[in-house]
Every structure is written in structure tokens, then in C-alpha cells.
Amino acid sequence: MLPLEGYLVIDFSQFLSGPSASLRLADMGARVIKIERPETGDICRTLYTSDLVMNGESSVFHAINRNKESFQADLKNEADAKLIRNLLSHADVVIHNFRPGVMERLGFDYQSVKAIKEDIIYGEISGYGPEGVYKDRPGQDLLLQSLTGLTWLTGNADDGPIAMGLSIVDMLAGAHLAQGLLACMYRKAISGQGGSVQVSMMESAYDFQFETITTFMNDGGHNPVRSAASNANAYLGAPYGIYKTANGYLALAMGSIPFLSKLLDCQSLRNFSDGAEAFEKRDEIKALLAAHLQTQTTQKWLSVLEPADIWCADVLDWNQLMEHDGFKVLDMVQSVSMSDGFSYKTTRCPVRIDGELLFSSKGSPRLGEDNERIIREFGLVPTVQEHTLDL
Amino acid sequence: MNKPLEGLLVLEFCQFLAGPSAGLKLADMGARVIKIERPIKGDACRQLAIKNLFVDENSLLFHTINRNKESYAADLKDPADLKRVKELIAKVDVMTHNFRPGVMEKIGLDFQSVKTINPRIIYGVVTGYGNKGPWAAKPGQDLLVQSVSGLTYLSGMADEGPVPFGLSVADILCGNHLTQGILAALIKRAKTGKGVLVEASLLESTLDMQFEVLTTYFNDGGKLPRRSAVKGQGHSYLSAPYGIYQTADAYLALAMGNLQIISTLIGCDLSGVYTDSRSSFEKRDEIMLLIAERLKMKTNAQWLSILEASDIWCAPVLNYQEATALPAFKQLQIQQPLDLGDGVINTTRSPLQLDGEKLYSSKAAPEIGSGNDIINQEFNLV
Numbered sequence: 001m002l003p004l005e006g007y008l009v010i011d012f013s014q015f016l017s018g019p020s021a022s023l024r025l026a027d028m029g030a031r032v033i034k035i036e037r038p039e040t041g042d043i044c045r046t047l048y049t050s051d052l053v054m055n056g057e058s059s060v061f062h063a064i065n066r067n068k069e070s071f072q073a074d075l076k077n078e079a080d081a082k083l084i085r086n087l088l089s090h091a092d093v094v095i096h097n098f099r100p101g102v103m104e105r106l107g108f109d110y111q112s113v114k115a116i117k118e119d120i121i122y123g124e125i126s127g128y129g130p131e132g133v134y135k136d137r138p139g140q141d142l143l144l145q146s147l148t149g150l151t152w153l154t155g156n157a158d159d160g161p162i163a164m165g166l167s168i169v170d171m172l173a174g175a176h177l178a179q180g181l182l183a184c185m186y187r188k189a190i191s192g193q194g195g196s197v198q199v200s201m202m203e204s205a206y207d208f209q210f211e212t213i214t215t216f217m218n219d220g221g222h223n224p225v226r227s228a229a230s231n232a233n234a235y236l237g238a239p240y241g242i243y244k245t246a247n248g249y250l251a252l253a254m255g256s257i258p259f260l261s262k263l264l265d266c267q268s269l270r271n272f273s274d275g276a277e278a279f280e281k282r283d284e285i286k287a288l289l290a291a292h293l294q295t296q297t298t299q300k301w302l303s304v305l306e307p308a309d310i311w312c313a314d315v316l317d318w319n320q321l322m323e324h325d326g327f328k329v330l331d332m333v334q335s336v337s338m339s340d341g342f343s344y345k346t347t348r349c350p351v352r353i354d355g356e357l358l359f360s361s362k363g364s365p366r367l368g369e370d371n372e373r374i375i376r377e378f379g380l381v382p383t384v385q386e387h388t389l390d391l
Numbered sequence: 392m393n394k395p396l397e398g399l400l401v402l403e404f405c406q407f408l409a410g411p412s413a414g415l416k417l418a419d420m421g422a423r424v425i426k427i428e429r430p431i432k433g434d435a436c437r438q439l440a441i442k443n444l445f446v447d448e449n450s451l452l453f454h455t456i457n458r459n460k461e462s463y464a465a466d467l468k469d470p471a472d473l474k475r476v477k478e479l480i481a482k483v484d485v486m487t488h489n490f491r492p493g494v495m496e497k498i499g500l501d502f503q504s505v506k507t508i509n510p511r512i513i514y515g516v517v518t519g520y521g522n523k524g525p526w527a528a529k530p531g532q533d534l535l536v537q538s539v540s541g542l543t544y545l546s547g548m549a550d551e552g553p554v555p556f557g558l559s560v561a562d563i564l565c566g567n568h569l570t571q572g573i574l575a576a577l578i579k580r581a582k583t584g585k586g587v588l589v590e591a592s593l594l595e596s597t598l599d600m601q602f603e604v605l606t607t608y609f610n611d612g613g614k615l616p617r618r619s620a621v622k623g624q625g626h627s628y629l630s631a632p633y634g635i636y637q638t639a640d641a642y643l644a645l646a647m648g649n650l651q652i653i654s655t656l657i658g659c660d661l662s663g664v665y666t667d668s669r670s671s672f673e674k675r676d677e678i679m680l681l682i683a684e685r686l687k688m689k690t691n692a693q694w695l696s697i698l699e700a701s702d703i704w705c706a707p708v709l710n711y712q713e714a715t716a717l718p719a720f721k722q723l724q725i726q727q728p729l730d731l732g733d734g735v736i737n738t739t740r741s742p743l744q745l746d747g748e749k750l751y752s753s754k755a756a757p758e759i760g761s762g763n764d765i766i767n768q769e770f771n772l773v
Contacts, residue, residue: 003579003587016603028575047647049604049628051672052611063606132722138646142625142633143706146644149714151635153557154546161635161642161708163625164556165545165618171600173742175567180743182574183420187395189581195395195746203742206725208563210739211408214455215442216711217726217737223710232534232555235441242538242553249553251538253530254439279443313535315553317615318608321541329524332598333609345609350565350599351572352590353579 002029003353007185010035010088011068012096012108014042016141016167017125017201019064020174021181022095026067027349027358030093033069033374034365035084041072041367055342057364063346065364066336072368075106084108086380088116092188093181097125100135110196119194121184123177129200139201141167148205149224153212153234157226157283173204211235228283230290237279238272238286242315243293249315250298252305257285263308264301266292331357338363392746394421399577402427402480403460404488404500406434408533408559409593410517411456412566413487413573418459419741419750422485425762426457427476430464433759446736449756455738457756458729464760467498475772476500481508482770485573487515489531492522502588512586513576515569520594531593533559540597545604545627549620565596604628621679630672631679635708641691642708645698650678656697659685729755 007030011022019034019042026032036042042065048058055062071087073080088094094113096103103109103124110122124130127139137143145151145163155162180197187193206213212224212235224234230241232251239252239260252260257278261269268288272281293301298314305312321327337343342363349358374380399422403414411426411434418424428434434457440450463479465472477500480486486505488495495501502514516522519531529535537543537555547554569591576587598605604616607628616627623635625644632645632653645653650671654661664670664677671678686694691707698705707713714720727740730753741750766772 001579001583003575024571028571048672049607050611050614050617051630051669052607054610059607059610060603062610063603128719129723132719134717134719134722137706138704140646140704142635142644142646143704146635146642146706146708147714147717147719149709149711150558151642151644151708152710155554155557159547160622160637162547162554162557163623163635163644164560165547165616165624165626166542166600166604167626168556168560168600171564172567175564175571176742179416179420179567179570179574180745182571182578183395184745186574186577186581187393189578193393196744198744198747199742200723202719203723203725206720206739207742208560209558211441211452211455212558213711213715214736214738215444215451216715218446218451219442219444221712221715223712226557231557233441233557233559237443240534242534242543242555244552249538251534251555253532253534276443309530311530311532311535313529313538315538315543316541317544318541318605319613319615321539322613324525324539326520326524326526326529326539326594330521330592330595330598332595344606346606347598347602350568350591350595351575352588353572353576354588355590 002358004029007031007092008090009033009093009095010091012094012098013125014097015044016064016170017173018095018097018177019044020171021123021178023064023067024178024349025093025181027360032067033071033370034065036070036072036367038072038074038368041070045367054344055338062344062364066346067360067362068365069370069374070365070367071371071374075108081107083375083380085116087374087378088113090378091117091120093121093123093185095123095177100126100130114194119188119192121181121188121194121197123181123197125173125177126200128202130198141170144169144201144205148202148209150205150209152224153226155226156231157228168208169201169205172208173199173201176204176207227286230286238282239289241286243290245293245298245301246296248298250293250301251313251315253311255310260310263304263310264292268292334359336361336363339366339369392748394750395745396421399423399485400483401425402483402486404486404490405517406489407436408456408562409565410487410489410569411436412563413515413569414460415456415458416566416570416741417573419752420743420745424460425766426460426462426757428462428464428759430466430760433462433464446731451736454729454736454756458738459752459754460757461762461766462757462759463762463766467500473498475767477508478772479766479770480505480512483509483512484577485513485515487517487569489517492518492527506586510586511580511584513573513580513589514586515573515589517565517569518590518592521592533561533593536561536593536597540594540601542597542601544616544618547618548622548624549618560600561593561597564600565591565593568596568599619676619679621676621683623683624679631675632682634679636683636686638686638694639688639690643686643691643694644706644708646704648703652701653703656701656703657682657685657694724749727751727753729753731755
């Protein structure tokens with residue numbers, strides 16, 4: 001039995017942040033119904049990466065929205081809105097990521113939904129919180145990376161700001177929302193009480209940086225300084241970083257400089273010590289290390305370092321990773337199928353429960369493909385006996 | 392507000408970041424978290440400093456990750472200590488560890504053994520690379536996991552070689568995933584009354600983080616990501632103008648947007664390279680270069696006033712000093728002080744608001760074993 005079997009999640013969200021949270025809930029056993037506007041649906045359906053079109057829609061949409069159903073409804077149309085209110089009376093969880101104020105106008109804010117379903121668990125993601133001067137700004141990943149100092153942590157000292165090349169703030173906001181929802185679902189299982197969960201991308205971006213921003217707050221407010229080369233963490237000393245070798249690259253995490261000097265037979269590092277010096281003189285140390293590591297192959301260095309328990313690794317691209325037994329043994333790739341038979345490969349849920357991998361063969365839904373079935377199943381006929389809403 | 396995890400008791404055998412960050416999340420949502428630490432040295436993170444910063448005997452890093460927790464010192468190789476720990480395990484809801492595969496089996500605290508002491512236990516495990524295969528015994532360290540996962544070919548520029556994310560992103564994602572798994576397991580237990588095993592690994596979490604781009608890779612014939620050759624590219628898979636640009640006085644981020652509108656607004660002639668919407672990806676580098684040239688001509692403030700007025704998705708690129716001075720940072724009350732008794736550490740609070748309330752806790756990280764007396768007494772451990 002999957003942990004969330006029997007739970008119904010109604011997901012109004014688009015793009016990545018909210019939908020990544022509902023994907024996690026779906027993989028853990030919940031039933032997720034996406035509410036999408038007619039014709040266009042979730043904008044992510046047409047947000048292409050690499051211009052790759054898969055069965056008429058973007059690969060990103062397929063990745064994020066597998067294992068879900070789609071119900072199309074125009075929330076501004078009263079007949080449609082009634083259907084959704086009916087559906088919500090069966091829901092356990094609601095998710096949305098509209099800008100602050102939108103759900104209030106549509107009559108689907110927390111208080112309105114609570115009037116329909118007293119013990120609802122209501123989750124929302126905003127860019128910058130529900131109030132304040134930034135509330136109407138677009139909550140977009142690159143903008144959040146830029147506004148929270150994150151771009152000064154990756155790359156080398158003279159690179160200028162470097163974005164992390166994934167929508168990392170979206171994903172963290174989604175992960176945080178999922179946690180808040182799950183915690184409230186646990187509380188409801190024990191006490192019957194509903195609740196609300198609010199996450200903003202800005203708070204999630206700072207939570208992501210909690211180590212470095214805490215250092216900033218307690219260290220006299222100095223901005224981070226990345227190392228001149230081979231930077232992997234602006235706050236860590238040498239050797240922490242990735243180095244070029246004679247035939248590839250080598251990642252070196254923590255390691256004692258005097259010990260490395262001996263192991264690698266690197267005479268130029270002989271006079272450096274650990275601790276403060278490995279941090280303060282990291283540019284010098286890293287430059288000497290870089291010059292030395294280029295003289296031999298990655299395999300040669302690994303054969304010296306690994307037996308001595310130095311934390312190191314080869315640096316792989318995806319082709320090399322897919323060929324590696326360390327990846328194959330994870331069984332991380334699954335094939336999923338859409339209702340029209342189109343199938344595609346994607347990754348599975350990263351969490352294992354009771355030793356089992358959580359696979360699901362259901363692909364992403366066509367826009368509105370589940371309307372009829374859901375209307376029938378829940379008896380969603382607009383009738384005169386509607387809930388009276390305090391709007 | 393009654394916090395959702397109030398009344399739950401968690402034993403954390405984890406060290407460093409991934410596992411303890413999960414413990415912190417559970418603590419902030421109301422659980423009571425007790426770190427089980429070896430005497431004298433404790434969690435190795437106590438001595439792992441970033442920027443060589445320490446507060447008292449412990450690294451500031453340790454304080455950041457382990458606030459809002461208690462500490463119980465126990466030597467798991469000492470039979471008397473182990474007996475007390477087992478008695479404690481019998482009374483808790485959740486335990487977590489991140490030892491390498493095999494260690495807990497040797498001590499007799501693996502899931503199967505613990506279930507006989509406490510059949511309702513939620514047992515969370517973090518590993519580096521899962522518990523079998525050629526990497527199972529490798530150190531589960533963030534940079535190494537980033538390096539083998541392909542992640543390092545997504546940031547930076549085309550000819551740069553691998554560029555790692557400048558934070559312990561594998562650890563942090565994995566801690567979040569472990570938290571999700573533990574919470575789902577608690578929900579399951581509420582129904583079945585039975586204990587649950589939850590496992591997460593840094594590598595699986597780092598692959599999950601790449602799920603969008605990996606799905607693209609799996610379905611476009613295995614093409615590797617192609618980073619832009621232009622400085623400031625924001626995402627290997629997204630088309631122009633997505634990226635960060637230098638202006639006359641600073642840097643500006645431009646997210647996805649209609650190139651025709653943007654080029655008109657900034658007065659940049661793209662007619663030579665832009666023919667239709669496909670050009671924005673196919674001619675990404677050429678377009679980004681033209682935009683970059685043009686954006687150098689004015690200041691951030693000038694561009695923002697032009698672009699924001701037309702609802703273009705853009706933002707100034709800020710460093711920590713500028714970012715923490717933003718009104719939005721202050722309004723969200725992201726900062727919270729921890730009470731050290733003789734001083735204060737400022738850190739961040741939980742990113743969640745539950746039932747309309749922010750989750751604060753001023754409780755600083757514990758000294759090793761500072762909870763032993765109280766816990767021994769409270770749980771009658773002899």
C-alpha cells in the first residue's frame with residue numbers, strides 16, 4: 001500500500017513549483033487532478049526546452065505532470081466554477097501558485113474552500129509572500145536566483161553572476177510545499193484538523209542558502225568571495241573543487257593539504273597546512289594543485305587517492321553516467337504511457353518506501369481528458385442545491 | 392497554533408547536512424528532535440567550519456543546521472550506552488541515520504532489529520548512492536555526487552568544463568526528500584499502525600533534481616546539454632534571452648519573454664537573426680550577444696524602468712548585501728535570532744507558514760550530551 005492512497009489532491013498550479021509538489025504526492029499514492037483552463041491549459045504544456053516537442057507538448061510538461069489527471073474548467077465561468085466547487089467537497093488537499101489575490105477574486109481562496117470542505121488542507125506558493133511591495137512581481141526562478149544573492153556562489157571569482165542551470169528555486173519551493181502539506185495531512189490523520197500551508201520562492205531560496213546566509217549574517221556582512229579557479233563553494237578552503245586532468249576532470253572534496261601533497265607527490269604544496277591556511281591561501285593552493293593534476297589521467301589519480309580514503313570522484317556527463325553500473329543499479333528510469341498510447345522515459349520518485357521503488361506507469365494527461373469521467377464519478381452536475389458561499 | 396508534528400519524537404543518528412537538515416525541518420514543524428552523538432566529538436559537523444567560523448567550540452555551520460534540537464551523548468559500541476539507546480528507541484516515533492551501508496547492521500540498530508524493539512518506528516536512512524552497486528561504499532559527499540550525476544554540465548558556459556552548483560545542493564535536496572518520505576510514512580502508520588522504512592540517497596535526489604532535463608535527454612535521442620557560449624546563460628535548455636546580462640553599472644536577469652517585444656523595448660535590432668519563434672533557440676547565442684551589447688548602454692535602473700513597465704520578466708542581480716536590504720527580505724521576516732545565553736546568532740527560519748503563522752524557534756544548537764540527564768530521567772533510562 002502506498003502511503004497516500006485514498007487522498008484526493010486538486011491542483012490549480014502551473015509551471016514547476018506547485019506541480020512538482022503534486023507529482024511527489026501522486027508518486028506516494030495520492031490521486032491528483034489538475035484543474036486547467038480550456039484551450040491552453042497549464043502554460044508549461046507549451047514551454048519547450050531545446051525546442052523538443054513530444055506528442056504535441058513540451059518534454060518538461062510530460063516530466064512534471066505524469067501520474068495526474070486533467071480536468072479543464074474556466075474558473076471565471078459560473079457553471080464551470082460550480083463543478084469545481086462540487087469537486088472540492090471531495091478533496092483532501094488543494095494546491096495553487098497564482099499571484100496573491102487571484103484566488104480571492106475567483107472565490108477559491110482558503111476561506112472559500114474551507115467553507116466547502118471544513119478540513120481541507122490548502123497549499124499555496126507565491127513568489128514573494130502574500131503581502132508587501134513585491135507581491136505582484138513574477139515569481140520566476142532566474143529572477144529569484146538573482147534577487148537572493150544565489151548567483152554569486154557558483155562559478156569563479158571573476159565570472160560575474162552565474163545562475164545555477166536548473167530551476168532550483170521552483171523545485172525547492174515545491175519540495176517545501178509538499179512537506180508542509182504532508183505534515184498537515186499527518187495532523188489531520190491524527191486529529192481531523194485541516195490547515196493551510198504557504199510557501200514563497202523567496203523564503204525557499206533563502207532556506208536553500210541557510211548555511212551561507214547565516215555566515216553572512218554573523219560575519220560582519222561580507223559578501224561571499226569565490227575562489228579564483230576551481231570554485232565549488234565560496235565558503236570552503238582548498239582543495240574543494242573540480243580540476244582538469246590529462247584526460248578529463250577530477251572532483252576533490254575535503255582533504256588534508258599536507259597529506260595530499262605527499263600522496264600526489266606534489267612538491268609545491270609541501271609547505272601548506274590545513275585549517276585557516278587552506279582557506280586563506282586557497283587560490284594559491286588550488287593553482288598549484290591544478291597545475292600538478294594536469295600531468296596525469298583521472299584514473300591514475302583515483303587509483304592513488306581512493307585507497308587512501310580521500311574524497312574524490314571522476315566527473316561524468318550523462319552518457320557516461322548512463323553506462324555506469326552505479327547508475328544502472330538504481331533503476332532510476334521508468335517508461336510511462338499516455339492515454340493515446342504514446343510512451344516516454346522519465347525518472348522515478350527518488351524516495352523508497354519499505355524497500356520498494358515507487359514506479360508509476362501513467363503518463364501525463366491530455367488537456368481535459370478526464371472531465372467526463374470525473375463528472376460522472378463524483379456526480380458533478382450543477383444543481384440548485386449549491387453551497388452558499390461567503391464571497 | 393498547534394504545530395502539525397507536536398508530540399512526535401525523533402532520534403537523529405545523522406551527521407553533516409543531509410540527514411540533520413531533515414531533522415531541522417521536522418523540529419520546526421513541531422517534532423522534538425534528539426541528536427544521538429558519540430561522546431566528546433559528537434556530530435563531525437561540529438568541527439567542519441565554513442570560512443573557519445566557530446561559535447564557542449562548535450562551527451557556525453553546525454549551529455545553523457542543528458538549532459531547535461537536543462543532544463544525547465552515547466557510545467554505540469558501549470553495551471550500557473547501547474542498552475539505554477535501545478530503550479529510548481522503544482519510545483520514539485522516528486529515527487534517522489546516514490551511516491554507510493552495513494554499519495547499523497553491525498551495531499544491531501538496522502531496521503529489522505529496531506522493529507523488534509519498536510514495531511511502530513519510522514526508520515529513515517540517507518546514503519550517498521543507494522545500498523548496492525559499485526558506488527555503495529563510496530563517500531556520500533555533495534561535490535562528488537554532483538560530479539558523477541552530470542549536474543556539472545548544466546551551469547556556466549559551453550567551453551568551461553564542469554561547473555558545480557556552489558552550494559551543497561545534493562545534501563539539501565536529499566534532506567528535503569527524506570523529510571517528505573518520513574512524513575508520508577507517518578501518514579501511512581496512522582492507518583496501519585506499523586513501522587515504515589524510508590530511504591533516500593544523494594544521487595537519486597540529484598537525479599530527481601534534473602528530472603525535467605533528463606526527461607528531455609531520454610526522449611531526444613540522448614543529446615547532451617549544450618550550454619551557451621555566451622557569458623551569463625541561465626539554463627542550457629532554454630532559449631534566448633534567458634540569462635544574466637551586464638549593464639552600464641551592474642547586472643540584469645532576463646527570464647523567458649517575447650523577443651520581438653523585448654528587442655523593440657531595448658532598441659536592439661534582431662532582424663538579421665530572428666525570423667520566427669524557433670530562432671530564439673536555434674540562434675540563441677547570436678541573439679544573446681546582440682542583447683548583451685545593447686544592455687551595456689544603460690544602467691540597471693534605466694532598463695528596469697523600461698522593461699518592468701511592459702511586464703517583462705526581469706530583475707536586478709543582487710549580492711547578499713543588496714539582497715538582504717530589499718524591503719521584501721525584511722517584510723518576509725526571514726531572519727531569526729538564536730539565543731545562546733550569552734549572545735545571539737542570526738539565521739533563517741523555516742520557509743513554511745502554517746495556518747497563517749511563521750514558524751520561529753530561538754532554541755540554539757545543543758552542546759554534546761547536554762540533554763543526557765533530563766532524557767535519562769524523563770524516559771527512565773538506567
